[in-house]
Amino acid sequence: MVSPDMEATRHSGRVSPPPQGELGLLMAGEHPDPHRILGYHEGVVRARIPSAISVRLVVPGSDPAVMHKEGEGLFVAKLQGQDDPPAYRFEATFADGRTQVIDDPYRLWPTLGELDLHLFGEGRHRRLWEVLGAHWTVHQGLEGTAFAVWAPSARSVRVVGDWNGWDGRVHPMRSLGSSGVWEIFIPGVGPGSRYKFELLGQDRSLLLKADPMAREAEMPPNTASIVATPGAHHWEDGAWMERRSAVGWPGREPMSVYEVHLGSWRRVPEEGGRSLTYDELAEQLPAYVADMGFTHVELMPIAAHPFEGSWGYQVTSYYAPTPRFGDPEGLRRLIDALHAAGIGVLLDWVPAHFPKDEWALARFDGSALYEHADPRQGEHPDWGTLVFNMGRHEVRNFLVASALYWLEEFHFDGLRVDAVASMLYLDYSRPEGAWVPNTFGGRENLDAISLLQELNEVVHSSYPGAVTVAEESTAWPGVSRPVWVGGLGFSFKWNMGWMHDTLRYFSKDSIYRRWHHNDLTFGLLYAFSENFVLPLSHDEVVHGKGSLVSKMPGDDWQKLANLRALFAWMWAHPGKKLLFMGAEFAQWTEWSSSESLPWHLLDDPGHAGVQELVRDLNHQAKMTPALWRQDHSADGFRWIDAADADSNVISFLRLAGPGEQGGGGMLACVANLSPVPRHGYRIGLPSAGEWKEACNTDAVEYGGSGVGNLGKVVAEEVPWHGLEASASLTLPPLGVLWLVRAD
Numbered sequence: 001m002v003s004p005d006m007e008a009t010r011h012s013g014r015v016s017p018p019p020q021g022e023l024g025l026l027m028a029g030e031h032p033d034p035h036r037i038l039g040y041h042e043g044v045v046r047a048r049i050p051s052a053i054s055v056r057l058v059v060p061g062s063d064p065a066v067m068h069k070e071g072e073g074l075f076v077a078k079l080q081g082q083d084d085p086p087a088y089r090f091e092a093t094f095a096d097g098r099t100q101v102i103d104d105p106y107r108l109w110p111t112l113g114e115l116d117l118h119l120f121g122e123g124r125h126r127r128l129w130e131v132l133g134a135h136w137t138v139h140q141g142l143e144g145t146a147f148a149v150w151a152p153s154a155r156s157v158r159v160v161g162d163w164n165g166w167d168g169r170v171h172p173m174r175s176l177g178s179s180g181v182w183e184i185f186i187p188g189v190g191p192g193s194r195y196k197f198e199l200l201g202q203d204r205s206l207l208l209k210a211d212p213m214a215r216e217a218e219m220p221p222n223t224a225s226i227v228a229t230p231g232a233h234h235w236e237d238g239a240w241m242e243r244r245s246a247v248g249w250p251g252r253e254p255m256s257v258y259e260v261h262l263g264s265w266r267r268v269p270e271e272g273g274r275s276l277t278y279d280e281l282a283e284q285l286p287a288y289v290a291d292m293g294f295t296h297v298e299l300m301p302i303a304a305h306p307f308e309g310s311w312g313y314q315v316t317s318y319y320a321p322t323p324r325f326g327d328p329e330g331l332r333r334l335i336d337a338l339h340a341a342g343i344g345v346l347l348d349w350v351p352a353h354f355p356k357d358e359w360a361l362a363r364f365d366g367s368a369l370y371e372h373a374d375p376r377q378g379e380h381p382d383w384g385t386l387v388f389n390m391g392r393h394e395v396r397n398f399l400v401a402s403a404l405y406w407l408e409e410f411h412f413d414g415l416r417v418d419a420v421a422s423m424l425y426l427d428y429s430r431p432e433g434a435w436v437p438n439t440f441g442g443r444e445n446l447d448a449i450s451l452l453q454e455l456n457e458v459v460h461s462s463y464p465g466a467v468t469v470a471e472e473s474t475a476w477p478g479v480s481r482p483v484w485v486g487g488l489g490f491s492f493k494w495n496m497g498w499m500h501d502t503l504r505y506f507s508k509d510s511i512y513r514r515w516h517h518n519d520l521t522f523g524l525l526y527a528f529s530e531n532f533v534l535p536l537s538h539d540e541v542v543h544g545k546g547s548l549v550s551k552m553p554g555d556d557w558q559k560l561a562n563l564r565a566l567f568a569w570m571w572a573h574p575g576k577k578l579l580f581m582g583a584e585f586a587q588w589t590e591w592s593s594s595e596s597l598p599w600h601l602l603d604d605p606g607h608a609g610v611q612e613l614v615r616d617l618n619h620q621a622k623m624t625p626a627l628w629r630q631d632h633s634a635d636g637f638r639w640i641d642a643a644d645a646d647s648n649v650i651s652f653l654r655l656a657g658p659g660e661q662g663g664g665g666m667l668a669c670v671a672n673l674s675p676v677p678r679h680g681y682r683i684g685l686p687s688a689g690e691w692k693e694a695c696n697t698d699a700v701e702y703g704g705s706g707v708g709n710l711g712k713v714v715a716e717e718v719p720w721h722g723l724e725a726s727a728s729l730t731l732p733p734l735g736v737l738w739l740v741r742a743d
Helices: 005-013 021-028 116-121 238-246 278-292 328-340 395-410 418-425 446-462 498-508 509-514 518-524 556-572 599-603 605-622
Strands: 039-041 045-049 052-058 066-072 075-080 087-094 099-103 134-140 143-150 158-160 181-187 194-200 207-208 256-260 297-298 317-321 342-348 414-417 467-470 493-494 532-538 576-580 638-641 649-653 665-674 678-686 689-696 712-713 723-730 733-740
Touching: 005 238, 021 075, 052 075, 116 395, 134 238, 158 181, 256 278, 278 328, 278 605, 317 328, 317 395, 328 342, 328 395, 342 395, 395 446, 414 446, 414 665, 418 446, 446 467, 498 509, 498 532, 498 556, 556 576, 556 605, 556 638, 556 665, 599 605, 605 689, 605 712, 649 678, 665 678, 665 723, 712 723, 723 733
Parallel strands: 256 297, 256 576, 297 342, 342 414, 414 467, 467 493, 493 532, 532 576
Antiparallel strands: 039 045, 045 075, 052 087, 066 075, 087 099, 134 143, 143 181, 158 194, 194 207, 638 649, 649 665, 665 733, 678 723, 689 712, 689 733
């Protein structure tokens, strides 16, 4: 059998001469409506079966009739006295002696309705995946697959696949008018069948493309689409989904996100280091994440992508999960298992750009369909990719429906939208003269702004409790503010400024930190201007940047101590938390997507101690409303002392709200980021009495030296730092203390 990739090679660049007449158009594969000639018309049945040497027409209740050959692979017969097309079939005989009974797809009505086409043309079809692509169904009493694809500039479109020998002559599709959609229902084609679309461009070049709306894709390096098996998964997360909807926006809930690359989280060394399957991950990942106390996992992109080295950020199938770890049902079982463990699941989603692979979206119908024609708008200079034309209704619909698809069909709890900054600015990474201003002469991408606002409004109205998170690295105002006040409407925004400043500070030797004290304090000037997530993501441990622990100064003990201090500082700081896998046990080496995390490091007490700290930070934070109830309000934060740069000491309060002091309603964070302990260090506290040492990053069980306050301090009615009481503390070296009221 001819493979789709061999077919692509055979057809590459083929240009046909112009045909003559309607029959000539049909025989040349250029007729926009082959159903008008093939099938049943006014008592005549015509069939195109290119490889057949003879064909008989089989009508129920009648003897088979021999069909006359009208041209190469074209057969015709008359049906007398038939007003409506009967349920006839063809019996074709081939040169090798085999026979095949064929239901005629050209006697059937379209599977798309006018409302579907109208909504798509307006860019408002919210369930686009249910009408475009390939769908195994029953149509006019026949079981088969309905194919539909948007290709408005194509002269003709054919569907080719396993069932027709990848021969484009067999199943030409019909154009559904000005919609630009081409359609055909083929009886007998079932789930698991590989297929592509063969398109004839306006210049008569022949293209072979994967289905943009495919819900299953072939394992790379193969590139065919696959007719999806209808989902049979019985969801068991009803209670989770009901609670999510009741909570609504989770900004006043604890949120600690564990970022995961499924292919390298844990591998199977006994089997050549292969990645875990979705089902194996379902057995291991939820238990680990729950034990570690994270509230969510964020999956790096799992939409199908051919180049593994892109980590999923160069997507070719916006509706198909990658087959590297199993089928879509396996992904559903993984998400169900995470929900059963009380873990929310976020998905990295990439609407900013797509790769130039010739078999995918690029110049899909021979024209710049999904991308801009002008390279100043349509090509991304940093990544060698193409930029979506977000001003085109159908392209907007394609993207918004993709976001809804993952939330609806896979029960994801939210989307982290990649590279938002590159979408917002027309001059992003472009020199003078290499970009096109908007209609007002500005650099803002008005189409992208409108798309993101539409996306967020639709997601939040359709899926209460689902979140959207923007990876946005500039000072664009109102990213996480509602659309109705002029914002983009995201639930949260990554705080890239906090990340850069904090890592710059912690990478400095302590002797120089006094000159960089502002790196830790500056972020509080804007900490409440957005609903921030504090990210220590995969981007900080790749491309020669080294791992988090390797960025820390000093010997190995100091590196681990600094990392522990960084984590406790981060968990106490206003904002939701995100940590990339491997950092929780201080992976020494830079992350590699082709290798497993170095779990053997946990045999070392120092690394096991870091993991134990992260576990305790997560669990303690859940019990401490001061650390999350007012994450995005200035009322939830107060400096104790932000000015002791010479000692490398900094302290602040987190507050749950008025009247809440005990029970985790108030927390004091004190950081000594110098390598020497400090005895008798007095800090102000809001009230006298006993304060529990809820966290000490220098504790022996974390791999520290054990310097501290024996688990508690007693605050006296001695005003200090503008507060009513104060306590004399022992501050551990390169350590962070959390103090909470004991009552």
